[in-house]
Amino acid sequence: xxxxxxxxxxDNGPTPDVTDRVLDVLAGFRILTTFFVIGSKLDNLMAASxxxxxxxxxxxxxxxxxxHTVALGDRPDRSYAVSEIEGAQARIGPYAHPEKLFRPYGNxxxxxxxxxxxxxxxxxxxxxxxxxxxxxVPGDWRDPDGWVESCLAQVSAQAWSVVVLHDIVGxxxxxxxxxxxxxxxxxxxxxxxxxxTVTLTRGGKxxxxxxxxxxxxxxxx
Numbered sequence: 001x002x003x004x005x006x007x008x009x010x011d012n013g014p015t016p017d018v019t020d021r022v023l024d025v026l027a028g029f030r031i032l033t034t035f036f037v038i039g040s041k042l043d044n045l046m047a048a049s050x051x052x053x054x055x056x057x058x059x060x061x062x063x064x065x066x067x068h069t070v071a072l073g074d075r076p077d078r079s080y081a082v083s084e085i086e087g088a089q090a091r092i093g094p095y096a097h098p099e100k101l102f103r104p105y106g107n108x109x110x111x112x113x114x115x116x117x118x119x120x121x122x123x124x125x126x127x128x129x130x131x132x133x134x135x136x137v138p139g140d141w142r143d144p145d146g147w148v149e150s151c152l153a154q155v156s157a158q159a160w161s162v163v164v165l166h167d168i169v170g171x172x173x174x175x176x177x178x179x180x181x182x183x184x185x186x187x188x189x190x191x192x193x194x195x196x197t198v199t200l201t202r203g204g205k206x207x208x209x210x211x212x213x214x215x216x217x218x219x220x221x
Contacts, residue, residue: 131201136164
């Protein structure tokens with residue numbers, strides 16, 4: 001495999017007895033990542049403590065909506081968008097990254113008009129969120145036997161992969177050491193930051209936003 005850059009991200013936690021073990025694996029490989037947390041999970045004190053541990057270890061904390069139930073583009077009213085975004089952000093509190101990282105709910109990793117509504121986009125711009133998507137979804141939660149090979153193939157096919165893994169029961173944990181070892185053997189460079197190609201908004205401006213990622217209105221940068 002030709003040397004590539006890889007940004008690892010973990011969605012849908014924190015999960016007690018999973019996220020803590022993921023953190024141990026990452027520490028062993030000296031890799032820093034971003035955890036995109038579901039806000040409602042932080043009402044559990046153990047889960048909130050895991051978010052704090054991740055932050056203390058140098059990982060970035062991002063917002064992955066409050067409930068992770070209905071994509072923003074599938075329910076385009078403004079009140080829903082604000083509740084999903086700000087409800088999670090309030091729970092993250094001082095552990096949020098300074099750029100206010102936000103990842104929309106993708107319905108099993110899909111990209112399309114369900115990602116955002118116009119109201120959600122307007123709010124993300126007004127509140128200076130850095131909205132981030134992905135370009136590698138190997139399917140750790142649905143394909144336990146094949147996801148590592150899928151990830152390696154996706155990484156080999158592009159210069160900079162932003163990989164979605166999951167710190168949930170049945171997610172990436174069991175084979176995470178294998179993945180990291182094989183990526184190291186392939187000579188990848190692990191990055192914590194994100195390329196502009198997966199950055200939809202940043203600092204109140206559109207960076208790279210396809211028009212068909214908005215459910216209810218065509219967006220023109």
